[in-house]
Structures are given as C-alpha cells and as structure tokens.
Amino acid sequence: MKHLNKLFALLLLLGLSSQAQDSDNKWAISFGANAVDGARVSAAESVKNQFSQYFDAKKYWSIIPSVSTISVSRYVGDNFTFGVTGSVNKITKLVADRQEINYQSVYNVTNPGDLMYYAVDGTVKYSFMSLIKSKVIDPSAHVGGGYTWFGDASAGTINGGLGLTFWLSKQVGLTFTSTYKHSFDDTRVANVDVPTHMQHFAGLTFKFGAKDTDGDGIYDKYDACPEVAGPKEFNGCPDTDGDKIIDKDDACPDTPGLAQFQGCPDTDGDGVADKDDACPDEAGVVALGGCPDKDGDGIADKSDKCPDVKGPKENGGCPWPDRDGDKVLDKDDKCPDVAGTVANQGCPEVTEEAIKRLNDYAKTILFDTAKSSFQKQTYPVLEAITSILKEYPYSNFSIEGHTDSDGKDAANQTLSENRATAVKDYLVEHGIAASRLTSAGYGETKPIDTNKTKAGKANNRRVEVKLVK
CATH class of the missing domain: 2.40.160.20 (Porin)
Incomplete structure (x- = not known):
C-alpha cells in the first residue's frame, strides 16, 4: 500500500x-x-x-x-x-x-x-x-x-x-x-x-470552489449581500422585519413597513411614514407633518388655540375678534372698543352735528384783550372741546384763528396765529395727540360779519375747529 x-x-x-x-x-x-x-x-x-x-x-x-x-x-x-x-x-x-x-x-x-x-x-x-x-x-x-x-x-x-x-x-x-x-x-x-x-x-x-461567505446557501457570485445571510427569494439579502423589503433598501429594517415609505410603517395611514410623522398615532395632513387639522385652517390642532374654528396663523389659529361689532377686525380697528365705519378704519365718523358743537363752543372762547391768553370763564369751554375730540381719536382737526379789522393788519395776523396756537397747545396738554392737530391764523382776512358794528366785530373775532379729511 x-x-x-x-x-x-x-x-x-x-x-x-x-x-x-x-x-x-x-x-x-x-x-x-x-x-x-x-x-x-x-x-x-x-x-x-x-x-x-x-x-x-x-x-x-x-x-x-x-x-x-x-x-x-x-x-x-x-x-x-x-x-x-x-x-x-x-x-x-x-x-x-x-x-x-x-x-x-x-x-x-x-x-x-x-x-x-x-x-x-x-x-x-x-x-x-x-x-x-x-x-x-x-x-x-x-x-x-x-x-x-x-x-x-x-x-x-x-x-x-x-x-x-x-x-x-x-x-x-x-x-x-x-x-x-x-x-x-x-x-x-x-x-x-x-x-x-x-x-x-x-x-x-x-x-x-464556490464561495459562500455568509453561509446562507447562496454563492457570493449570485448573492446581492454576500457578507450577510439572507433568503434565496431576496438574492441572499436579509429582511429582518419580514416586510418583503431587504434591509439594505429598508429605511426601517427592524420594523415592518410599506414599500412606498422605503420599508417604514405608517401607523395612522395618513400617507406620512411614522419616522417623519409628528403625530404618528393620529391621521393628519401631509403638509402639516402628519398632524390633524380639524378646522382646516392650515394650522395643526396641537398648535391651534382654536382647533374647532378657523383662524389665521398670526392669531394662533383663532379668528380675529371684533369687540365693537363694526365689521372691522380689532387688528385693523383703530377704535376697537367704539363702533365705527370701515371707511374710517373702524372709528366713528365725525358728524356734522359734532362739528357744529365744536364750533359753537369755539365761538365762546374768550381771550384777554389783544392777547392770546384765556379769560377764566373760557376753561370749561376748552374742556368741552377736548372731550368731543377724544370721541374721535383717529380724526384730525385744524384750529383756525380770526380777528376783526381794528388795528394793523400785521398785528391782527400775528394775534390770530397766537390765539389758534394757544388753543392747540391747551388741547395737546389735555390729552389730544399733537399729530392730530394743526393751527393757523388768518387775521382779518376771512370775516363772517360786518366790521362796522360792534356786534359784527364780535362775530369776526372767533376761533373755528375744522375736520381735516
């Protein structure tokens, strides 16, 4: 042998x-x-x-x-x-x-x-x-x-x-x-x-002679995953979660999922994979990351302060209020607590009756002779004018001063300007925004009565309040 x-x-x-x-x-x-x-x-x-x-x-x-x-x-x-x-x-x-x-x-x-x-x-x-x-x-x-x-x-x-x-x-x-x-x-x-x-x-x-590195019974030359054991139906690649999507192509290899989501699950069935779904247990809207929006205002319920009522994002998903009921939303209403008009940005329109009242008061403003200082009995009148202006906080007014024809023209012009300014300053000091007021003097150039009689001259010495539109 x-x-x-x-x-x-x-x-x-x-x-x-x-x-x-x-x-x-x-x-x-x-x-x-x-x-x-x-x-x-x-x-x-x-x-x-x-x-x-x-x-x-x-x-x-x-x-x-x-x-x-x-x-x-x-x-x-x-x-x-x-x-x-x-x-x-x-x-x-x-x-x-x-x-x-x-x-x-x-x-x-x-x-x-x-x-x-x-x-x-x-x-x-x-x-x-x-x-x-x-x-x-x-x-x-x-x-x-x-x-x-x-x-x-x-x-x-x-x-x-x-x-x-x-x-x-x-x-x-x-x-x-x-x-x-x-x-x-x-x-x-x-x-x-x-x-x-x-x-x-x-x-x-x-x-x-054939090499089978992972020992799964599929030779390396035919094995799509030669170093990891897998079944023949997937060319030797593993499918750990059994969802028919091989691990190398499966974004969620340990959890069964759907092919459309690369093997990841969509528990709530809303078309958003759980891994990308901010609300994976509640069906929602794709655009909102899978979270629900019951009122359909484009704001996810979890972030919506009013989930059952449509509202803008700027107001947390709640509708804008209109406290005074004038159909101008509070956010756009310059007078949210007083009913007004849309044309006047939610503030009340200044009525002709209000202008008449203002000028009725203005005619009774008394100044010291040839001066712009007020006589004592004029202060209640100024307070009444102030009160009326406060009713229209977003309306602008012009204060105009006038004199009679006695004296020199230049002196009368200066006097009328000073008296209009004095009224304006009083109103500003008592709460009327300066931006709402202008003042002007016209001297003796705009009489409303004759300057030949004492009564006519008294009518010409006046202060007028006009609405600026």
Whole structure:
C-alpha cells in the first residue's frame, strides 16, 4: 500500500493544475473503489462478446476492499471538465485465453498471484445534465488516455467510457463510471504485457470552489449581500422585519413597513411614514407633518388655540375678534372698543352735528384783550372741546384763528396765529395727540360779519375747529 500513498500525493499535485466540475463549484474530487475486469474484453473475438458478460463481477472483476481510486477535476466550460484519476488494485482474476467449446466462447480465468495494478489517467468528460434538464441525474461520456502498470509490465492506453452521477445535494454526488482502456500490447502474459481491459468505479464526488461567505446557501457570485445571510427569494439579502423589503433598501429594517415609505410603517395611514410623522398615532395632513387639522385652517390642532374654528396663523389659529361689532377686525380697528365705519378704519365718523358743537363752543372762547391768553370763564369751554375730540381719536382737526379789522393788519395776523396756537397747545396738554392737530391764523382776512358794528366785530373775532379729511 506504500505505492497507493505515493499515487494519491501525485494525483493531488496534478489535480491542482487540471480542470473541473460546474460553473459555480469548479473543482471536484472523487473517492471510491475500482474494479478491473480481468482482460476478458480483449480476449473476446467480437464486440458482442466483449460486453456480453459485462456485469459478471464475481467471475471477472478484481476488487480490493478499500478506497482505491481518487480523482481530481476542474470545470472547463460548456459542460466539459478535465480530470486526473489515480487508482490501485490487485489482479486476482485474469483471462489467460479464450476457447470455443460447443460453439460457445469459454474464457479461462486464472489468479496470477501478486499482480498489482496501478493507473494514472487523464480524462475529458462531457456532462449531459443540462441537456436533460435535470438537477439530480448527471449522465456523462469521457475520453482520454493514461498509463497503466500491470505487475512488472506497463503501457499507455487510450480510454473512453460512460458515467452516471446522482447528486445527493448541491455538492455531493454518488458516481459510477466504466472505462474501456485500449492497450496496444498483443499478448496477455502477466508481468509482461498490459492487456486491453475495462475498469469500473463507484464512489462519492464532492464539488467545491464556490464561495459562500455568509453561509446562507447562496454563492457570493449570485448573492446581492454576500457578507450577510439572507433568503434565496431576496438574492441572499436579509429582511429582518419580514416586510418583503431587504434591509439594505429598508429605511426601517427592524420594523415592518410599506414599500412606498422605503420599508417604514405608517401607523395612522395618513400617507406620512411614522419616522417623519409628528403625530404618528393620529391621521393628519401631509403638509402639516402628519398632524390633524380639524378646522382646516392650515394650522395643526396641537398648535391651534382654536382647533374647532378657523383662524389665521398670526392669531394662533383663532379668528380675529371684533369687540365693537363694526365689521372691522380689532387688528385693523383703530377704535376697537367704539363702533365705527370701515371707511374710517373702524372709528366713528365725525358728524356734522359734532362739528357744529365744536364750533359753537369755539365761538365762546374768550381771550384777554389783544392777547392770546384765556379769560377764566373760557376753561370749561376748552374742556368741552377736548372731550368731543377724544370721541374721535383717529380724526384730525385744524384750529383756525380770526380777528376783526381794528388795528394793523400785521398785528391782527400775528394775534390770530397766537390765539389758534394757544388753543392747540391747551388741547395737546389735555390729552389730544399733537399729530392730530394743526393751527393757523388768518387775521382779518376771512370775516363772517360786518366790521362796522360792534356786534359784527364780535362775530369776526372767533376761533373755528375744522375736520381735516
């Protein structure tokens, strides 16, 4: 058996440079037993007789009870493999010659004694597995050549044969082959010649070479996620949450979700993924980040101070008030507590009656002679004018001073201006905004009565209050 160890070492070395098994697992190695048909095939006179007793193993086959054959092969492509096979046997049944007895061929089988058999063969095999579209049954044919030692004799052979492998799994198969080995020796003397013979093999074949880094049963070349185990239906990529979206494309790989949200859930069904939904448990509006807006005013209920009534964002989602009910909202109403008109920005319009009252009071303003200071009895009149102006806080007024024709024109002009200014200053001091008031003096240029009578002059010496529009 020392020769067997040497043979196996030689075959392994040769196998590294030979060619293999399929496009995924390019390498294959086979172990098993071989049987040598003791040259009966070369003793027969016809092809019919050569194979007529093919299965008569008990009479013609030499077998040793151990692993006696090793093969290494590599896939070349297009269903072809190239392999190297080494085998060892002990010939115990050798057909010495053939005789014709009663018109039948009789083969004389002898035991040549200690006749060891060694063979190294190169094989080109073609697999018919893809042609019959099977994943289990793998028939094949092979040709090649080799060198055989028959005891002390040795010779080269030309080989051909058939094989059949039943693949028990993707990488393990049960293999049977029969090989016809044609030798060019003409005699069949032990230790002298190598006769043409048949050799049979039965054993296990192991394919290897394909890489499956993550061990998920999908080879790396087909595995979309070669470093992470995953099912075949997703090309080897994992789907941790089972939502049919692989983890590498799943924005929420640990939580089942929807494809439209890259695998993330939408618990409230409002069209906004939970991860982006500010209100994930309440159906809402996409534009509001998934939060509800019951009153439809564009403000999420959680931020709406009046969630059941429409209102502007500027007022916290509540409608603007109109306290005085004049149809001018308080935010635009310059007089929010007093009913007015839209044209006057929510403030009451100054009526003709109010202007008449102002001027009735203004006519009774009394000044010290030739001065702009007020007589004592005039202060209640000024207070009444002030009160009326406060009723119209957003109306503007002009205070006008006039004199009679007594005295010089220039002096009268100055006096009228000073008296109008005095009235204006009083009103400002008592709460009327200066921006609402202007003053002007017209001297004796705008009389309303004759200056020839004392009564007429009294009417011309006056202060008038006018509405500025």
